[in-house]
Amino acid sequence: MDLSEVKDDIGPEKILEVYDPSSGMRGFTVIDNTSLGPAKGGIRMTPSVNVREVFRLARAMTFKNALAGLPFGGGKSGIIYNKETDSEKKDIFIKSFARALKNIVPSEYIAGPDINTTEKEMKTFVEAHGNFNAATGKPIDFCKIINGRNVCGLPHELGSTGIGVSYATLVALKHAGIPISGAKIAIEGFGNVGYFTFKSLEEAGCKIVAVSDSKGCLYNENGLSFAEIEKIKREKGTVTAGKGRVLPGHKLFELPVDVLIPGALPDVITRQNMNSVQAKIIVEAANIPIPLDVEEELSKRILIVPDFVANAGGVISSWVEYIGKDKKYMYKVVKDKITKNTEIVLSTAKKQSISPRDAAIQIAKDRVKSAMLKRDKETF
Numbered sequence: 001m002d003l004s005e006v007k008d009d010i011g012p013e014k015i016l017e018v019y020d021p022s023s024g025m026r027g028f029t030v031i032d033n034t035s036l037g038p039a040k041g042g043i044r045m046t047p048s049v050n051v052r053e054v055f056r057l058a059r060a061m062t063f064k065n066a067l068a069g070l071p072f073g074g075g076k077s078g079i080i081y082n083k084e085t086d087s088e089k090k091d092i093f094i095k096s097f098a099r100a101l102k103n104i105v106p107s108e109y110i111a112g113p114d115i116n117t118t119e120k121e122m123k124t125f126v127e128a129h130g131n132f133n134a135a136t137g138k139p140i141d142f143c144k145i146i147n148g149r150n151v152c153g154l155p156h157e158l159g160s161t162g163i164g165v166s167y168a169t170l171v172a173l174k175h176a177g178i179p180i181s182g183a184k185i186a187i188e189g190f191g192n193v194g195y196f197t198f199k200s201l202e203e204a205g206c207k208i209v210a211v212s213d214s215k216g217c218l219y220n221e222n223g224l225s226f227a228e229i230e231k232i233k234r235e236k237g238t239v240t241a242g243k244g245r246v247l248p249g250h251k252l253f254e255l256p257v258d259v260l261i262p263g264a265l266p267d268v269i270t271r272q273n274m275n276s277v278q279a280k281i282i283v284e285a286a287n288i289p290i291p292l293d294v295e296e297e298l299s300k301r302i303l304i305v306p307d308f309v310a311n312a313g314g315v316i317s318s319w320v321e322y323i324g325k326d327k328k329y330m331y332k333v334v335k336d337k338i339t340k341n342t343e344i345v346l347s348t349a350k351k352q353s354i355s356p357r358d359a360a361i362q363i364a365k366d367r368v369k370s371a372m373l374k375r376d377k378e379t380f
Helices: 049-068 087-100 119-129 160-176 192-204 226-235 249-254 292-298 313-322 325-352 357-377
Strands: 015-022 025-033 044-045 071-081 144-147 149-152 184-188 207-211 216-219 245-247 260-261 280-283 304-305
Touching: 015 049, 015 087, 025 049, 025 087, 044 087, 049 071, 049 313, 049 357, 071 087, 087 119, 160 192, 160 260, 160 280, 160 304, 160 313, 160 325, 184 192, 184 249, 192 207, 192 226, 207 226, 207 249, 216 249, 245 249, 249 260, 249 304, 292 357, 304 357, 313 325, 325 357
Parallel strands: 044 071, 184 207, 184 260, 260 280, 280 304
Antiparallel strands: 015 025, 025 071, 144 149, 207 216, 216 245
């Protein structure tokens, strides 16, 4: 990809393409903007990942980190990887990638987990690189003594993203004038994000009436129990074995609920089904679950909390890990920051009569440009 195709007044600052002839590893890192701090973003490993996709994700991280009020810039990485044919090379690819980025990590870029990378790969990355802060999302039992303190990893498996989504949902309910107690919620996905979103919202008093996985959607207008769904999923391998009506997965987006939480796949609400959405609120737990032009139209009748506002819990956890704090502190910071930032975005959108996404981007851009101006004054 030619830099001239995407460059603007924010970035990207650097695009790196790396290749290891020994292992065959091919990867990319995009450092979009570092005015607020080192670029932060995960490593995704898929067969089709490319520089343009990584740039889009890096830009989203620039805005996500700025909006969350974190001293991080935006970045992202990708490694071309097919788990059907390259599974035995996964660790080798991660090690090769870590070595290739040694000169810019962690001073300019800090890695993290993304698609097909977990706490295990983050440990491998750190060990190959040699710096404990080369990546976040490391295992909680992976520790090091730093300045006399025992500092450990904070894996995303602790639920930071899903818990953050639940706090964004509670703020949105308040803005829509819908009581939290008994609010009907539909959640796409029961992976890490959906699991903790379900659990947290149930604890807050909401009624989860639908949940889905790759086998379909389970709907019960009287409410589903987290404990029962967790047990069923563990024992039967699918949420659809629970008590309720089993529907095709796409029907979840058309149910009569107060809040719809797309939490798994991109582009699940499109021009083909947008008019069938009955929810009063959409909280985007997944990245880009609605094409932006469709989201803009839906925002005229539905309150939508954008993805980089709602799902920032993961990167907030990354910052807590980066400064060497524990999971108790992480849970508190996720609650405080997600609640505060969602409130600011929705209040700004209402005050200026613009969409929440436009409000969020405006706030994030202002913070980034202010930091860039300050950096330029200090440099020149």
